[in-house]
Amino acid sequence: MSRFVYADNAATTKLSQTALDAMLPWLAEGYGNPSSVYRLGREARRALDQARDQVAAALGAKSEEILFTGTGTEADNWAIRSVAESKKEKGRHIISCAIEHHAVSHTLEDLAKQGFEIEYLPVDECGRVSVEALDAAIREDTILVTIMFANNEIGTIQPIAEIGALARARGVLFHTDAVQAVGHVPVDVAVMNIDLLSLSGHKFRGPKGVGALYVKKGIKLPNFLTGGGQEKGRRAGTENVAGIVGMAAALTEAVQHMDEERAKITALRDKLIQGMTAIPAVKLTGDPVNRLPGNASFVVECVEGEAMILMLDAVGIAASSGSACSSGALDPSHVLLAIGLPHEIAHGSVRLSLGEESTEDDVDYILEKFPGIIAKLRAMSPLWEAKS
């Protein structure tokens, strides 16, 4: 039997058994349309209501503040585009940061083409934004602060409560892309003064193709999709009942077991970090302290990220690199450049992201295979030869 180690939980997670069990009835006999008035429909409606309560409870929100979406990407688009549209008479200045997910950054680039002024706060070498810099950046015409909760590549967690408190005090709406954080670290929209928050089911062991947007009560946003009356007319389209139920079940489970899972995964992550950084010229990226429990990301000098991923795959390890070979050209990740890494170092990035099903054996296996892979690739590198 060949070995398989899944170390790409930041890309997606395996559906939990609890989520799958919760979904199955709604993919089979519970096929009613939640908008139908007869019993089959009413049962589906009740399942949606319960799912909404569960998602709200996990975030410290009220049920009516949760709107279901198709993906995390959609939630980001809805939040950002809606605030821009509804506040454009007040101002056109939006503050974000340099390491956002493309679901946010490409949306902002699109808004820039429509005449909005986007200010990207820099991050320090750990990937953290400065609350003082944010304070200085907020202006009379600032309509939105959108800063991610935790970064998908390097795992850095932002000072969200401080950012929320500041935005609230300055009277500016605050959106956070919390797709990497929800279900993994404590998130409380009330305590953290969050006005809008995006999440996605498949990042916490729910199904793919379902997400949610939290919108604080009292905030009026334009409807995102027009059509029927679903989601109070704000996001028309027949609801993905099974997906929504599965997402809610996965989130409830994740929040219930968060403390013990966090402790377990963090210990595995730290063992992985220790083993990896013992290899010469391998450095941890992201914040050593304020980081997601499962994220172990590195740059490996004189090695291409893609080459590592392919060689890891050959020995049954699924990982990813921030330096994806897109459209034939090696594009180093904007995140790694923003934390100040030179291009040639950023090319050698690798992200190992652990989850609930990760074991110590997995970590040992990675640490058994990885040094040899790096040595092999470096043996072919003229840069490494010149260096040593």
Ligand SMILES: *Cc1c(COP(=O)(O)O)cnc(C)c1O
């Ligand atoms: C995965 C991810 C998204 C996109 O979520 P989808 O549901 O896959 O569209 C957005 N932001 C971050 C930080 C992510 O990690």
